Amino acid sequence: MSKTNPGNFFEDFQVGQVIEHATPRTVTEGDRAAYGSLYPTRFALPSSAVFAASVGLDQHPVEELIGFHIAFGKTVPDVSLNAVANLGYAECRFHQPVVPGDTLSTKSEVIGLKQNSNGKSGVVYVRSTATNQRGEVAIEWARWVMVHKRVPADSTADGAPETVIPDLAKAVDATDLIVPEGLVFSAYDFTAAGEPHRLEDYEIGEKIDHVDGVTLTASEHQQATRLWQNTAKVHFNAEARPDGRNLIYGGHIISLARALSFNGLANAQVIAAINAGAHASPAFAGDTVYAWSEVLDRTVLEPGSAEAPGIGALRLRLVATKGRDESMTLRGEDGKYAPGVLLDLDYWALIPA
Template identity: 65%
Template sequence: MSTKTNPGRFFEDYSVGQVIRHAVPRTVGQGERALYHALYPARGAIYSSDAFAQACGLAASPLDDLVAFHTVFGKTVPDVSLNAVANLGYAEGRWLAPVWPGDTLSSDSEVIGLKQNSNGKTGVVWVRTTGRNQRGEDVLSYVRWVMVRKRDADAPAPETVVPTLAGAVDAADLVLPAGLDFTGYDFELAGEPHRLSDYQPGEVIHHVDGVTVEEAEHMLATRLWQNTAKVHFDATQREDGKRLIYGGHVISLARALSFNGLANAQMIVGLNAGAHANPCFAGDTVRAWSEVIETAETPAPGVGAIRLRLVATKGDGEGLRDDAGKYLPHVLLDLDYWALMPA
């Protein structure tokens, strides 16, 4: 058997402090924008129109915030989660600079935590991933943790290191795109009249619409981001013979559905926490609701920040957790993020 192929890293291949430089750099452009908007019902005004973005102080329309996330994330999969059982969570995410058509993105990850599970067959790996453009400027940084299989169940457990992570990104630490100015914001063209002061903490917004996930669409999307995780493509990887929908596909679907009620939450700038609560499969219909957690001022003219809890469900089930605190079976995603909105 050839030794030139790469089976991916297993739990015992990681060490705290290890820095992994990910292949392959990716130049992104209008093609990624068009495909993103074809795959998801995305229609945020800043990401759809050069003229609207320029009226908001930007040079042109940047690529959607989640295009940057998926591209950077996809680079990490062969090194971090090719042999993962599950992607467990996110924290301390910040979008640090817009990504423009023509930018080339690359990424690296530092291992910041390890903990072997009690079954001795898997362990949890925490990494901090940073995405950069061709000028070496950081565009995105986040922490995620994954459960990874061991190659050898008898391999000794590493010393347990569980990183201390912030419960949320402080509003003062959010990075705003240079020049962003919402003082002349056109609410009619954006699609809704609601500004930051119209939203109150505790308010829940049901986004009305739904999207039924198709097998071909989710595989096209996952290939678009060069995500090579086996469970998304190879039906033999699961006992039930199903391909698992990439969790980021659910994030983008839910974010796009949230336009109805949050059309002016224009740009994601912070990722506080996130959990893929239950698996999603082709044929599931994704719906979404949001809860307003808090609002904040920013130093940019006319620009406020809104912290939202975005929940994606399959079907019409109600509720979030059972009496024991476990996510109910219909809950797919529980995401806590910051977005920029006209104040």
């Protein structure tokens, strides 16, 4: 009897199945330092303990995406070890900040299945929940991933499970956003944060070119992916893909684009929710990544004044592209993603109002 784990294939999943993922992971200050060495992030709140204290947080949280990557990495051996690609996200909410010393554990429930027409793979939908050492929910999200079949079928109908596609919300409602306990922007230091822009300075429909670009390297993306204990074969094993290339972990592109968005959105300090996300095309070492954002919505969560800002939320579309797209075009006339679009991420961020 084999003692090794080849990972689950499409046939191994059933709707309603609950998977408790192995290897809880304790977050450390080393994670903060490593994240800063991998991505050009400069957001003041996770960068400065003094700034975090000035906006009411007793403990200095790490970037929200550190917690997300760690929690996501726990799911890989059971959900996406045999993935063709991670396809998208929905209904992701950050319930509370993750701080060094927190230990994250993750479990997932299978909420949908659909075998592809080629009979070689299928799409698995899961809802995952990360809890801390106190059993409190830190992060929850849904995602869907294309997974290889162990034994290819001749058609969709041949041995396919009943198709179940979950009804996922297009966006987290602003009323469901969670403001971290204690967070106040009344004494917000715009000089320390790097930009003067508040909620009302952004117009719905406005597009922001984040200008800067970063060229992907094999060593950095593999170091990042290992940091989150993500074991998906396509990121490390050149024999796992027909083209012999290592696919860049989609979360690496998300973090890179988020870091680039500082230039123009420096005060979008806290990611409160991810409404939707799609990895529109694959990225590989040697690609140069740029980013732009579009303001989709804005709302005041806690009113403030000119002298003492309150808390607002910006709904943003963050787009990462291979090569700079000064036209900031998301889709072509055919409705398909424009050439070069790598990431289309719809999220809510908290900002002084």
